[in-house]
Every structure is written in structure tokens, then in C-alpha cells.
Amino acid sequence: MRSGFVAKVNAEGQKEQILNAAAALFIEKGFGGASMQEIAEALGVTRTAVYYYFKNKDEILTALVEEVTLRARRLSSQAVAEPDADPKERLRLLVHQHTMLILSHYNEFRVIHRTEQQLPERAYRANEEAKRAVLNNFTAAIEAGVSAGVFRVVDAKVTAFTLIGMCSWPAFWYKPEGASSAIEIADTIAELAVQSVVRPAKRQLKGSSAVSEALALLREDLDHLSLMIDKTPKAG
Amino acid sequence: MRSGFVAKVNAEGQKEQILNAAAALFIEKGFGGASMQEIAEALGVTRTAVYYYFKNKDEILTALVEEVTLRARRLSSQAVAEPDADPKERLRLLVHQHTMLILSHYNEFRVIHRTEQQLPERAYRANEEAKRAVLNNFTAAIEAGVSAGVFRVVDAKVTAFTLIGMCSWPAFWYKPEGASSAIEIADTIAELAVQSVVRPAKRQLKGSSAVSEALALLREDLDHLSLMIDKTPKAG
Numbered sequence: 001m002r003s004g005f006v007a008k009v010n011a012e013g014q015k016e017q018i019l020n021a022a023a024a025l026f027i028e029k030g031f032g033g034a035s036m037q038e039i040a041e042a043l044g045v046t047r048t049a050v051y052y053y054f055k056n057k058d059e060i061l062t063a064l065v066e067e068v069t070l071r072a073r074r075l076s077s078q079a080v081a082e083p084d085a086d087p088k089e090r091l092r093l094l095v096h097q098h099t100m101l102i103l104s105h106y107n108e109f110r111v112i113h114r115t116e117q118q119l120p121e122r123a124y125r126a127n128e129e130a131k132r133a134v135l136n137n138f139t140a141a142i143e144a145g146v147s148a149g150v151f152r153v154v155d156a157k158v159t160a161f162t163l164i165g166m167c168s169w170p171a172f173w174y175k176p177e178g179a180s181s182a183i184e185i186a187d188t189i190a191e192l193a194v195q196s197v198v199r200p201a202k203r204q205l206k207g208s209s210a211v212s213e214a215l216a217l218l219r220e221d222l223d224h225l226s227l228m229i230d231k232t233p234k235a236g
Numbered sequence: 237m238r239s240g241f242v243a244k245v246n247a248e249g250q251k252e253q254i255l256n257a258a259a260a261l262f263i264e265k266g267f268g269g270a271s272m273q274e275i276a277e278a279l280g281v282t283r284t285a286v287y288y289y290f291k292n293k294d295e296i297l298t299a300l301v302e303e304v305t306l307r308a309r310r311l312s313s314q315a316v317a318e319p320d321a322d323p324k325e326r327l328r329l330l331v332h333q334h335t336m337l338i339l340s341h342y343n344e345f346r347v348i349h350r351t352e353q354q355l356p357e358r359a360y361r362a363n364e365e366a367k368r369a370v371l372n373n374f375t376a377a378i379e380a381g382v383s384a385g386v387f388r389v390v391d392a393k394v395t396a397f398t399l400i401g402m403c404s405w406p407a408f409w410y411k412p413e414g415a416s417s418a419i420e421i422a423d424t425i426a427e428l429a430v431q432s433v434v435r436p437a438k439r440q441l442k443g444s445s446a447v448s449e450a451l452a453l454l455r456e457d458l459d460h461l462s463l464m465i466d467k468t469p470k471a472g
Contacts, residue, residue, distance in 0.1 A: 028353070032268070107269070113408075114350050152431070158424045159415055166398050166404025170350075173397050180394055188394045196432035215288070220455065 011015030015053050017043060019024075019067060022060045023107035031061065032117045061115065062123040072101055073130040076137035083223045086196055091163075094141055096190040098134070098167040102174075103182040109171040135160055142197060151197040163193050240355075251289050253279060255303060258296045259343035267297065267351045297351065298359035300344045301366075311364035312373035322431055323381030327399075330377055332426040334403040335371070340420040345407040346369055373395055378433060387433040397428050 021042040027032040034055065040047045054060045079085075079094045102109050112119075112127065119127060138160035145151035166189055174185065257278040261270040272293060290296045313319075315330045338345050348355075348363065355363060374396035381387035383427045402425055410421065 030354070032266075071361075118266070154428070155416060155420070155424050158421055159428060161405060161409050162425055162428055165401050165408075166403070169401025172401075180391060184391070185394055188391050189398050190389070192395060192398055192432040194251060195434075196428040198431075200436045207288050218458070222454070229255075 011053075015063070018050055018053055019064055019108065022057075023064060023111045026111045026115065026198065027107055029119060031057065031111070035222050058120040058123075061111070062126075063125045064121055065112055065119065065123045068101065068105045068108045068112060069127050069130040069134075070147055072098060073133045073137075075101065076134045080137040080140050087148050087150045088198060090113060091141050091145060091197070092190045092194050094138060095163060095167055095184050095193040098164070099170065099186040099189050100182060102168055102171050103185060106171045106174050109168070113168075114169065127138075134164065138163055145197060150199060163196070166190070166193055245291055247345050251299070252363075254286055254289055255296065255300055255344065258293075259347045260297075262297075262351065263343055267293070267354060272426060277447045285328065294356040294359075297347070298356055298362075301355065301359045301363045302346060303347055304337065304341045304344045304364040305363050305370075308334060309369045311337065312370045314411070315374050316373040323377070323384050323386045324434060327377050327381060327425045327433070328430050330374060331399060331403055331429040332422050334400070335406065335422040335425050336418060338407050339421060342407045345404070347452060348403075349407065368447060374399055381433060388435050399432070404427055423424055 018039065022034070022039045025038055025042060028034070029038075032222075034057075036050055037047055039060075040050045043050075054063065074093055075097050079090060079097065082090060085093075116124070116127065136159075139156045142151060142154065142156045142159050142163075146153055146156065170185060170189075176182075180188075254275065258270070261274055261278060264270070265274075270293075272286055273283055273297075276286045279286075290299065312330055315326060315333065318326060318472065323331075329452050352360070357456075371393075375392045378387060378390065378392045378395050378399075382389055382392065406425075407422060408452045410418075412418075
């Protein structure tokens with residue numbers, strides 16, 4: 001990474017490298033404890049190279065917020081904007097992409113989480129607004145599922161906070177070299193989240209179609225029973 | 237609170253007040269930014285009164301860890317020690333009591349969470365060990381449920397981390413004056429956690445009793461259908 005830094009033509013790639021190095025240092029030494037000089041040293045470049053992209057540490061912190069929290073806001077808004085989506089699949093998508101975002105930016109997320117009180121004014125407001133938007137998007141997705149009779153009747157706000165907590169917690173334990181890949185972790189968490197709210201199929205009977213739905217379930221059980229009988233070892 | 241502080245005979249109560257005031261200040265100003273003097277001022281007492289219980293800020297931080305993390309460890313160990321408990325109810329208890337602990341110590345928990353890297357050596361080790369024990373207890377409770385066929389086959393470690401995240405996240409959003417009480421929040425989260433792993437009853441069929449279980453389900457569906465037909469408004 002050291003020698004490649006200056007040679008790289010991609011400015012976005014260089015900014016990303018600075019943000020990653022800064023995030024790791026802020027975690028290790030705290031935001032107050034790390035200097036621009038140390039960020040440059042961690043990358044093996046001169047301070048001037050860092051100042052080319054960021055005037056000071058506040059700008060780096062603001063960029064971290066924009067990279068993680070604002071992206072979370074955009075992603076969750078897109079997922080909720082699909083009005084015809086199946087409530088289960090929309091929630092799965094919301095949780096999966098939020099978890100993947102955290103997993104691919106876990107250092108950045110930890111820095112934001114731990115320095116929230118010290119964020120520069122503009123970044124603080126952007127972060128608060130983005131968090132509120134993400135919460136509202138999760139809440140809307142849950143309410144839509146409850147209205148459709150697909151989810152249990154839950155406190156949508158407390159549930160939204162809790163699902164966001166499920167997505168966010170990996171920032172505090174994930175190690176890229178660990179036993180599970182990021183995608184495996186996101187798959188597991190998305191399934192846990194969907195199952196936590198979804199109604200068991202049997203309980204989804206309701207309204208005027210209740211009788212025909214009950215009949216459909218009976219047919220399903222009969223199919224299941226036939227299968228079981230076919231599979232049962234014959235006596236003698 | 238100010239005038240009552242010195243008069244109170246209960247030393248535990250006074251220590252608890254100091255810990256609460258210190259936690260609130262550490263959140264506001266960071267661990268490095270708050271002084272023993274300010275902690276005393278927040279309580280309206282002299283510095284000597286604070287020093288009577290704690291030699292320095294490090295001792296306060298260590299006491300915070302002992303109050304929250306070690307208690308979490310003890311509680312979760314007790315819940316898992318019941319070998320005959322129903323897996324669902326054991327998990328519900330684990331999640332409920334861990335969430336209640338966080339809700340009743342949310343400031344303390346946030347301080348520990350944010351100053352983990354700066355914890356004094358003894359407190360750091362105690363905190364790491366307690367977190368590992370809590371994780372192991374959650375993992376064991378999940379594995380027991382999977383073995384018993386009551387829980388879905390899940391990655392027990394990732395699931396344990398995720399359920400701990402569900403319990404812990406309220407530290408970052410809970411407000412005592414909010415719409416939901418602590419018990420309501422813990423009830424909601426415990427139910428979400430149990431539902432996230434539990435197998436739907438229909439899927440719990442297995443082994444040699446599959447046919448008789450399928451028949452039992454058929455009977456249940458028939459009962460359900462009878463009920464539906466009784467409730468359907470008669471034509472004419």
C-alpha cells in the first residue's frame with residue numbers, strides 16, 4: 001500500500017485510503033489523540049499528500065460521516081421507495097444492505113459512533129438527519145408488513161431500532177479474517193431480522209378468505225402427510 | 237439530590253450516585269475531558285466526598301465496568317445454568333434480563349463502550365472476560381435450542397453476537413421519558429429475539445414421529461377450519 005499510494009491515479013481511491021488509515025488511528029488513539037502527521041505516516045506518505053485532500057481532521061471526520069451514514073440513508077430510502085415490493089423481501093434487502101455497509105466500513109462506523117458528540121457542526125447535523133431517515137425507512141418497512149398482515153403486530157419504532165442494532169453490532173465484533181465471510185454474516189442477520197417479525201404462515205389467515213386459506217393449508221398438510229407415508233420404511 | 241447526598245447513610249447509594257454523575261459527564265465531555273472536581277460539582281458535594289469512595293477517575297471507570305459488565309456476566313451464567321429449562325424460555329430470559337440491565341444502566345454502558353480502549357488494565361481484562369462469558373452463554377443457549385430441534389439451524393456464534401446487539405442497542409437510543417417503558421421495550425426485544433430463531437411449529441416435524449405429527453397438524457387445521465366456518469356470516 002505504501003509505494004502504491006502516490007502512484008495511484010485514482011483520487012477517490014487515495015481519499016478512501018486516507019479515510020481508512022485515519023479511521024484505524026482514531027479507533028486506536030481517539031480522535032483527539034491522532035495527528036495529521038500520524039495519518040500520513042501510517043500511509044507512508046508526506047503530510048502534504050494528506051493535506052491535498054483534507055484541510056484538517058474535522059474534514060476527515062465529515063468525510064467519514066458522508067461515506068457511511070449518508071450512504072446508509074440513500075440505500076435505505078431506495079429500498080423503501082419500491083411500493084410494490086413484498087414486505088418480507090423489502091425488509092430482507094434493507095437489513096442485508098445496511099449490514100453489508102457496516103461490514104465494509106466497520107472502522108469508519110466505529111469512529112462515527114464514538115465521536116458523535118465531537119463531530120463538527122455540519123457533520124453532526126448530517127449524521128443526525130441521516131440516522132433519523134434510516135430509522136424512518138426501517139419503521140415504514142415494518143409498518144407496511146404489519147398492515148399487509150405479513151408481520152406480527154409489533155411496536156414499529158422499537159422494532160426498527162432493534163433491527164438497526166442487529167445490522168450495526170458487527171462493527172464491534174467483525175474481523176475480516178474471522179470464520180464467517182461478510183456475505184454469510186449479512187445473510188444470517190437478514191434471516192434473523194425477517195424471522196423476528198414475520199407471522200407464521202398458519203397465523204396469516206384472516207378476513208373473508210379465511211375458509212379457503214384454511215382449506216389450502218389442509219391440502220398442504222395432506223401433501224406433506226403423503227410424502228411422509230411414502231418415506232416411512234415399510235414393515236417387513 | 238444535592239442536599240440528600242451527604243445525609244444519606246447508604247454508602248452503596250452514594251457510590252451509585254457518583255457513578256451515575258460520572259457516567260453522564262464522561263458521555264458529555266469524554267473520559268479525558270471530565271475532572272473529579274466536575275463530578276463533585278455535578279452532585280453538589282466537595283471533592284473530598286468523591287475521593288472518599290474513589291481514589292481517581294480510573295477507579296470510577298473500573299467500578300462502572302464491575303457494575304454493568306460483570307453483572308451481565310453473572311446474570312447470563314445463572315440463566316444458562318438451568319439445564320432443564322425450555323430453550324425458548326431460557327433464551328427469552330437471557331435477552332430480557334440483559335436488555336433490562338442495559339436500560340437501567342444506559343449511561344454507564346455507553347461510557348464503557350466508548351472508552352474500552354482506554355480502560356485501566358484490570359478493568360480492561362475484566363471487561364473482555366465478561367464479554368466473552370456473556371457471548372459463550374448466549375451461544376450455549378442457542379446451540380441447546382438447535383439441538384433440541386426448537387430453533388432453526390443457525391450459525392450460533394453470529395446469532396449470539398446479533399442477539400447481544402439487539403439487547404445492547406437501546407443504550408444508544410433509550411430515553412427514560414420516551415413513549416415506551418423499559419419493561420415494554422425489553423418485552424418487545426425478547427419476543428423479537430425468540431422469534432428470530434424459533435422454528436415454525438409446522439417445520440418441527442422430524443424423525444419417526446413425522447406421520448403422527450402431520451396427523452396432529454391436520455387435526456389442528458380441521459379444528460381451525462370448523463371455527464372459521466362457524467364464524468362465517470350465513471348467506472341470506
